[in-house]
Amino acid sequence: MEINVYTLINAAVYLLLYVSTVVFIVGVWYQISDIVKSPNPLVIPQTPQSDALCGVIRGMAGDLFVFKSLSKGNFYLWMAGLTFHITFAVLMGFHLFGLVTYLASENIHISSEIMETLSIIASLIGVLFITSLIALMIIRSNDEKSSYYSGFFDYFVVMLIFMIGVTGVFMKISAFSPNLPAVKNFMINVFSIHPKAVPLNPFFIAHISLVSIMLMVFPFTKLIHAVGFFFSPTKNMPNNPRTVRHINVWD
Amino acid sequence: MTPNEKIMQLLKSTETHFTPPALTGEITIPAVCSGASSGNRPHIMTNKEQLKTLGYPTDGLVDNWKEVFLKKMAEMLDKYRSVKLFLKICSKCGNCADKCHFFLGSGDPMNMPVARQDLMRKVYKRYFTFSGVLGLPGYNSLLDTAELTEELLVLWYTYFYQCTECRRCSVFCPYGIDTAEITMAAREILNSIGLVQKNAHVLVNNEITTGNNFRMSPLAFVDIIESIEEDLRDETGINIRIPIDQHGAQVLMILPSADYFAPVNIESLNGYAKVFHQSGISWTLSSYAADGANFGLFAHNYENMKKINSRIWKASRELGVKRLIAGECGHMWRVMSSFSNTMNGPFDWLSPKYPVPQHICEFTYDLIKRGALKFDKTANDHLTPTMHDSCQIARGSVMGGKYGQFEIPRAIIRATCGKFVEMAEDTIREKTFCCGAGGGLLGDEQLPVKLRGATPRMQAYTKVKHEHGVNFIASICAYCKVQFTHLLPHFGYTEEEVGGVHKLVSDSIILGAKNF
Numbered sequence: 001m002e003i004n005v006y007t008l009i010n011a012a013v014y015l016l017l018y019v020s021t022v023v024f025i026v027g028v029w030y031q032i033s034d035i036v037k038s039p040n041p042l043v044i045p046q047t048p049q050s051d052a053l054c055g056v057i058r059g060m061a062g063d064l065f066v067f068k069s070l071s072k073g074n075f076y077l078w079m080a081g082l083t084f085h086i087t088f089a090v091l092m093g094f095h096l097f098g099l100v101t102y103l104a105s106e107n108i109h110i111s112s113e114i115m116e117t118l119s120i121i122a123s124l125i126g127v128l129f130i131t132s133l134i135a136l137m138i139i140r141s142n143d144e145k146s147s148y149y150s151g152f153f154d155y156f157v158v159m160l161i162f163m164i165g166v167t168g169v170f171m172k173i174s175a176f177s178p179n180l181p182a183v184k185n186f187m188i189n190v191f192s193i194h195p196k197a198v199p200l201n202p203f204f205i206a207h208i209s210l211v212s213i214m215l216m217v218f219p220f221t222k223l224i225h226a227v228g229f230f231f232s233p234t235k236n237m238p239n240n241p242r243t244v245r246h247i248n249v250w251d
Numbered sequence: 252m253t254p255n256e257k258i259m260q261l262l263k264s265t266e267t268h269f270t271p272p273a274l275t276g277e278i279t280i281p282a283v284c285s286g287a288s289s290g291n292r293p294h295i296m297t298n299k300e301q302l303k304t305l306g307y308p309t310d311g312l313v314d315n316w317k318e319v320f321l322k323k324m325a326e327m328l329d330k331y332r333s334v335k336l337f338l339k340i341c342s343k344c345g346n347c348a349d350k351c352h353f354f355l356g357s358g359d360p361m362n363m364p365v366a367r368q369d370l371m372r373k374v375y376k377r378y379f380t381f382s383g384v385l386g387l388p389g390y391n392s393l394l395d396t397a398e399l400t401e402e403l404l405v406l407w408y409t410y411f412y413q414c415t416e417c418r419r420c421s422v423f424c425p426y427g428i429d430t431a432e433i434t435m436a437a438r439e440i441l442n443s444i445g446l447v448q449k450n451a452h453v454l455v456n457n458e459i460t461t462g463n464n465f466r467m468s469p470l471a472f473v474d475i476i477e478s479i480e481e482d483l484r485d486e487t488g489i490n491i492r493i494p495i496d497q498h499g500a501q502v503l504m505i506l507p508s509a510d511y512f513a514p515v516n517i518e519s520l521n522g523y524a525k526v527f528h529q530s531g532i533s534w535t536l537s538s539y540a541a542d543g544a545n546f547g548l549f550a551h552n553y554e555n556m557k558k559i560n561s562r563i564w565k566a567s568r569e570l571g572v573k574r575l576i577a578g579e580c581g582h583m584w585r586v587m588s589s590f591s592n593t594m595n596g597p598f599d600w601l602s603p604k605y606p607v608p609q610h611i612c613e614f615t616y617d618l619i620k621r622g623a624l625k626f627d628k629t630a631n632d633h634l635t636p637t638m639h640d641s642c643q644i645a646r647g648s649v650m651g652g653k654y655g656q657f658e659i660p661r662a663i664i665r666a667t668c669g670k671f672v673e674m675a676e677d678t679i680r681e682k683t684f685c686c687g688a689g690g691g692l693l694g695d696e697q698l699p700v701k702l703r704g705a706t707p708r709m710q711a712y713t714k715v716k717h718e719h720g721v722n723f724i725a726s727i728c729a730y731c732k733v734q735f736t737h738l739l740p741h742f743g744y745t746e747e748e749v750g751g752v753h754k755l756v757s758d759s760i761i762l763g764a765k766n767f
Contacts (some may be wrong), residue, residue, distance in 0.1 A: 035335065035339070036332075038331060044647070046418065070344070073346040088274065143346045145360065145363060149345065149348070151394075171632065222340065229425075236431050239649050
C-alpha cells in the first residue's frame with residue numbers, strides 16, 4: 001500500500017474521531033458518576049420552587065428551554081445565550097435529520113424543493129448561530145467585570161465552537177462545498193467503523209476535527225454544565241421538607 | 252515568625268471605618284475597584300475552651316494546614332453534592348456578578364459571587380482534577396488554578412466572611428449555583444485549620460451549651476419574660492400571659508432571643524402574645540429551648556447545626572405539646588422548616604393536622620382568614636409601611652405554596668395597616684436584597700462591610716420614601732430588625748423606621764371579646 005500525505009490525513013482524522021468519541025463517552029460517564037457519588041444531605045431549593053415533582057419539572061423546563069433564571073438578569077446576555085443554544089440545538093437537529101433521511105432514503109423520499117428550502121433555512125440559522133457567538137464574545141470582552149472571572153478556557157471554548165460554526169456555514173457556500181455523496185458515505189464509514197477515504201474538503205476536515213476537539217474537552221471544562229444542570233439541588237428538589245422527610249444518607 | 256504568627260498578623264483587619272455615600276434612591280452598578288473591601292476581616296476566636304467544644308484546633312493555624320485543608324475540602328466535596336457540582340459547572344456567564352449587595356456596595360471584584368466561588372474553584376481545579384494535579388504550578392493562569400498559600404488564606408478569610416449566604420446570586424444563575432453552599436464549605440475548611448471566626452462561633456458554642464445566644468440560665472430567662480409580661484399588662488390593662496414551661500399546652504413557641512432582648516423585636520413578642528390571647532389557644536415558651544437561633548447553619552458543620560436544633564424538638568416532646576410555632580426569625584425559620592425534619596425528625600408526637608413547624612405568620616394569617624382576629628387599622632395610620640423580604644425566608648424556606656413566604660406577611664400587613672407600598676420589583680420577593688448582616692456577620696468590627704452591604708436595600712427604601720412617603724420597614728427576621736436599627740442612623744434615618752410584622756399586629760389588634 002502506498003503511504004503518502006493522504007494516508008496520513010485519513011489516519012489522523014479517523015484517529016481523532018474515534019479517540020474523541022471514546023474520551024467524550026468515558027469523560028461524561030466519569031463526571032456523572034463523580035456528581036452522583038456525593039449526596040444531597042439537605043433540602044435546599046431556590047425560590048420559586050414547587051412542592052411537587054411535576055412542578056419541579058415544569059420549572060426546570062423553563063430554565064432548559066427559555067433560560068428563565070438567566071432572563072431575570074442581563075437582557076443581552078440572556079438573548080445572546082438563548083439564541084446560541086437554540087440555534088445550536090436546531091442545527092444538531094438538522095444534522096440528525098440529514099443522517100436519518102440518508103439512511104432511510106429507500107423508504108423516505110423528500111422532494112428536492114423541500115430539501116432546498118430546508119437547506120436555505122439551515123444556512124440562515126447557521127449565520128444566526130455564529131452571530132450569537134460574536135455577540136457573546138463582545139459581551140465577555142466589553143464588560144470590565146468579566147476579566148476577573150474569565151480564564152483561558154472560557155475564551156478557548158467559545159472560539160472553538162465559533163470556528164465549528166464558521167467552517168460549517170462556509171460549507172454552504174457552493175465554492176467551498178464538499179462532495180455531498182462522498183461526505184455521506186464517509187459518515188457511514190465512520191459509524192460502521194469501516195475506515196475509507198476522507199473527503200479532502202479543507203472546511204469539512206477542519207469542521208470535524210474541531211468537533212472532535214470539542215468532544216474531547218467537553219467533559220473537562222465548563223461545557224459539562226449541559227449534563228450537570230440536571231443535578232442541581234437548587235433546581236431539582238421539591239420544596240416540601242415539612243411534609244416529606246428527606247433522608248441524609250450520611251447522618 | 253511562626254506561620255501561625257504570620258497569618259494572625261495578615262488577618263488583622265485594616266479597615267475600621269466607612270462612611271456610606273448619600274442615598275439617591277437609585278441602585279447603580281459600581282465601577283470595578285480592586286481591593287475596595289479587602290481590608291476588613293472579622294475577629295478570630297482564640298478561647299481554647301470554646302474551640303475545644305466546637306471541635307476545632309485550639310492554637311490558631313495548625314502546622315500541617317495544607318494537608319488538613321485538603322482533607323477537609325475532600326470531605327466537603329464528598330458529603331455535599333452542591334459544593335462539588337457548583338464548582339464544576341459554572342460557565343462564567345457573569346449574570347450573578349452585579350447581583351450581590353456586597354459587590355454593589357463596594358465595587359470590589361472579589362465580592363462578585365462568581366469570583367467568590369472561584370476562590371474555592373481554583374483550589375478545586377488545582378488539587379482535585381487530573382489536569383490540575385498533573386499540571387505544574389506554572390500553568391495556574393492557563394488552567395485557572397491556584398496554589399495553597401497564606402495569601403490565599405487571607406483572601407478566603409476576608410471574602411467568605413463578606414457573604415451573608417443570602418442566595419440572591421443563585422436566583423439569577425441558569426443552573427442555580429448557590430454561593431452560600433460554597434461559603435459554608437469554605438468556612439468549615441477554615442475552621443478545620445484553626446482559623447475560626449469569633450462572633451458567629453461564640454454563638455454556636457453558646458447555643459450548644461446553654462440553648463441560647465446569651466448563656467442565660469432558665470431563671471434569668473423567666474425573669475426577662477416576666478418583666479415583658481408585666482409591661483404588656485401595663486400597656487393593655489389585660490392579663491395577657493406569656494407562659495413558660497407549661498406542660499400540656501397546645502403550642503410550643505420558639506423565639507429568636509432578640510425577641511426578648513431588643514426593644515424593636517419585643518414589640519413582635521407582644522404581638523404574638525396578643526394573638527394567642529385572642530385565639531384562645533394555649534401556648535408556652537420553653538426555658539430549655541429558649542432561643543431558636545441556629546448559627547450552626549452558617550458553616551457546613553452538620554453536627555453542630557443538628558445538636559442545636561435538637562433542643563427544640565426535645566422540648567416539644569417533654570412539654571407534651573401538639574404544635575410547634577416559630578417566631579419572626581430568618582435563618583431559624585430556614586433551619587426549622589427546611590432542615591429539622593431531616594436532622595431530627597420524624598415528629599410523630601406532634602399533630603399532623605398542622606404544619607410541622609408552623610410560622611407565626613401562618614398562624615396569625617389563618618386566624619385572620621377565619622375572622623378570629625379584628626384590627627383597628629387607624630392605630631397604624633402614622634405608618635406607611637413597606638415589606639423587606641428577609642433573605643433566609645425569601646430564598647430558602649417554605650411557608651405554604653411557592654410564594655407563601657411573601658404573600659402571608661403582606662396579607663397580615665394589609666389587614667393591620669391602611670397603607671402599604673412595595674419597593675422596586677427587583678429588590679423584593681425572591682430578588683430581595685439582604686439587609687447586609689446575616690450569615691454570621693455580626694461583629695461590630697465588620698461595620699464597614701455591613702454598611703456597604705446594606706446600601707442597595709437602603710437605596711430601594713430611599714426611593715419609596717421619596718416617592719410615596721414610606722416611613723417603616725416591616726420585616727420578619729430578628730437580625731434584619733437589629734441590623735436596620737443599628738444602621739439606619741448611619742444613613743440619616745431613625746431607628747423607629749423598622750419593626751416586625753407582629754408589631755403592626757400588636758399595635759392594631761382589638762383585644763377583648765372573642766370573635767368566634
